[in-house]
Amino acid sequence: MSDVSLWDRLEPLLPTVERPSRYIDHEYNARHVDFSSDCSTAPEPVYRAALLYPDTYEIGQANQAIAILYDAIWRLEDCVAERVFLPWIDLAQLMREQGIPLFSLESCSSVAGFDFLGITLSHELAATNVLEALDLAGIPLHADERKGLTPLIVGGGPVAYNPEPIAAFFDAFVIGEGEEVISELIAVHRRCIEEGLSRSELFVQLAHIPGVYVPSLYAPDETGALLPLGQGIPSRISKRIVGNLDSWPIITDVIVPYAEVSHDRLTVEVLRGCARGCRFCQAGMTGRPVRERRVDTIVSAVSEGLACTGFDEVSLTSLSTTDHSRIEELLRRLNGVLEGTSVGISLPSQRLDAFGIDMAHLVAGQRRAGLTFAPEAGTQRLRDSINKNVSDGDVLDAVTRAFEAGWRRCKLYFMLGLPSERDEDVLGIVELANRAYAAAKEAVADDQRSKVRMSVSVSVFVPKAQTPFQWEGQPTLEEIERRVTLLRSARLHKGIDLHWHDPAASRIEAALARAGRDGSTLIEAAFRSGATFDAWSERFDATAWERAAVLAGKDLAEMAERNFEVNEPLPWGHISAGLDARWLARERARALAGETTADCSFADCSACGVCDATGASNDLAGERRG
C-alpha cells in the first residue's frame, strides 16, 4: 500500500536529531483522513496530493502558498493534501542509512506514493533542495526518466516565471497564482488516471489548462526561442490570477506549529500586487494588478483566525500593506477588536514616509522592536532610475518620526550593483545612512541618545525575469568586491553596523535567475557536488558551485553577467506575467534616462498590459493616496 506509515521506523531516530518537533505532525488544525478502524469496506479512491516546501519545517511551515493550496485541495471531493518539508542534514543522513524515503507529515508516508507532488519555488537557491527532495524520495530527478502518471510533479511560485533552468526536473509548472488552477489541474489529472491515458497524453491535456506550462512539449528553434511541439499547445503561457481576491476566503484554521518557526503567527493577506513599479522587483512586477481585500473581510478573518489558532500575533501581509487604501480605518478597527488581549499586530514592512510611521505607531502598542526601511539606493538619481519614488527627505522624515515615536532601532536596506550605479551612488549609501543616524539622534532626548541603534544591510542586485532589468547583467564579482571595499572604506558613522550579503551567493542566484534550459546541468552538478540548503549562509558552499560549473562546462560569471539585447529571444520569452514586452523595454529605457513612472493605483495607467492580459484591474477598497 502506498500510504503505509513510516512512523514506526522514523520515531526511534527522532530523539537523536536536532529539534524533533519539526517532524511529528499532530499540530492543531493539521488535517488527517479519518481512517475508520473498520477495514471491511474498501475506502473510496482518494486522490493524494503532497505539497513540498523545499527547505526545513521552520522555514516552510508558515508559507502562505502551501497553506492556501493545502486548504484548496482539502476542499475538493475525495482529495487529501499533506505537507512535506526537507529533513535537516542530520536526519537526512540517518534516513539514507536506514533506507527511509522522504515522507509526508500527516500520514508519514512515502512521497513517491502520492498522486501529485506540488513544489513551491520561492527563490532560485532552492533548486538543489528540489533535487535533494526528489533523491530522498527515490524519484528519478529527470522528468523524462520517470514513468507512469503519478506522482505528477508540478512547480509553482516566483521561480516559475523563468522555469527553464529547472524545467528538466518538473512535469509541469503553474504560472501565477495557484488557488484556482490547482483544482482544474487535479481534475484533469484524475480523469487521465481513470481513463488510463499515457504520460504523454496526460501532458497534452495539462498543457490545455490556462496557466499550466508543460516543458517537455516545447523545444528551441534556431534562435533559441522555445516553441510548442504540437498543435493546440499554446505558444505563450500567461499567468493566472484571482481577479476578485476579496471573495476568495482567507484561511483562518491554519496549522499551529509546535516548533518555533519563522513567521510564527497568524498571517492575513490584506492585498495582492503592488503598482509602485520598482524596476528591479519581480514580486511587484508579476503581482499586478493591485487587489485589496475589504476592511470588513479582513477584520472578521483576523478575529476568526485568532480564535481558531490561539496565536498572539497577527501579521497583515502583502508587498506593501500600508499602501492599502483604508489602512488607517483597518488598523483602528483591529485595535478596537483586540483591546485588552495580548494579541499584537505586525506590519511586515514600513512605507518610507511619515504616514508609514504613523501607521506603524498605531499598532505598536508597547512593542517597539525595530523598524525596517528600504531606500534601496543611496542617491536620488539612482532611486529615480529604479523607480523607487522616495526622496532623501522622505527617508529622514520617516526616521525622525519613528525615533520621536519611541523606536530606538532601525535597519536600512540597500542594493549594490544596480544598473547604472556609479561610485557616487555607493558613497551615497553611507551619506544617507549617516544623515539618517544624525536625524535619529536629533529626534530623541539627550538621555536616550546612547540607545539609538542603526544598521545598514546591503545586498547585491540580482536581475530577474519579467522585470525591466531582465536584460541587464550583474556587475563582475571583482567589481562588486571593489564597490563593497569602497563602501567599507567610506566614513560610515561608527555607531552604525554594516552588513552585506555574500556576493558569491548572489552571483549563483543571478546565474540561475536568467538561465535557459541548459542551466539544469549546472544545478544537477552542484547537487552532486554536495550543494543543498544554499539559502542558508552557513551552508552555502561557493566552491561546490565552482566545481559544478567546471563539471557542467558552464561559466558562472558569464551566466550572471550576461546582457541580453532587447530584441533577442529570452529563455523565459514564452512565459508571460501579463506585462507587455514593449512596456518592459520602455521602462528599461526610462530607467537609463533617470525617468520615473507613476503608480497606477492612484495616478494614470502606464499601460503595462496586465489588465488587458488578465481581464482584471486594480480593485481597491477606497481611494489611495500617493
Next chain:
Amino acid sequence: MAEGYFRLRIRYAKTGRLALLSHLELTRALERLVRRSGLPSVVTQGFSAHMRHAPGPALPVGTCGLAELFDVWLTEYVPAPVARIALQEVAPPGLEVRDVSYVDPKARGLAATHVVETYVLVVALSSELRETVRAGVARLLETGELSVKRKNKLKTYDLKTAIIQAPEFMPVPGEPGLYEVTMTLRSGEQGSIRPEVLLRAAAEGGEGGEGSELDLRSITRLTLSEDAS
C-alpha cells in the same frame, strides 16, 4: 498580582508524539490552547503584553507525562467543569486535559510545591543485566549518594531524600525481556535526579561514573504531587 484574580490549575497528559516537544514548545502550545479556549485569561501589561501563566516542572525531550500541571490566571471565575471542557475541545491530538481546579492565587510556584514525581520506565533487560541493576540499586541506596557528571559539572545527589520509593521491577506481560520500572523521586535544591540516570548508574553496579547505556523504550512521569512529609 492584583486582587480578585482566579488561579486555574490545569492537569493534563501529554503522550505519544508530544513527548518529543521541548519544555518551551509545550509551554507555548499550552498558552495557545488557553487562548483558543476563550477562557478570560489575565493579560499582564508592560513592554510586551502576555498571558499570566506558570508551567509546572519541565520534562526533558522524549518523556511522556500523565499528570502534568499548568497554572493560568483568569479575570473571571468559570466553573471548573466548564473550563475543562472549553480547554479539552481545542486541545491538539496527544494532549488531554484531565482535570482543572482553582488554587490559592498566592500559593507558591509549582516547581517549589510539586516536588514528588513517580516515573515508570520501560526497559529491555537480560536476566543477567536485571540482576546487575537490582544489585546496583541496592548498593546506591546503601551508599546514599550519587555523583553525576553533566555538562562537565559534577553534581552530587543525596539519595536518602531524593528517593522516596526505590525502583521496582515488573515484567511486561507478553513481552519477554521487557520490564516496567517504577520509582518515586523527590526534587530538591540541586534539582531533580533523572530516573534514567539513576537506572544507568545502577546498571554500572552503583559505582557512579558515566553510567552505561540501557535499552530504554519509554519514560513516563505518572504523577506529580506535593510533598506530604
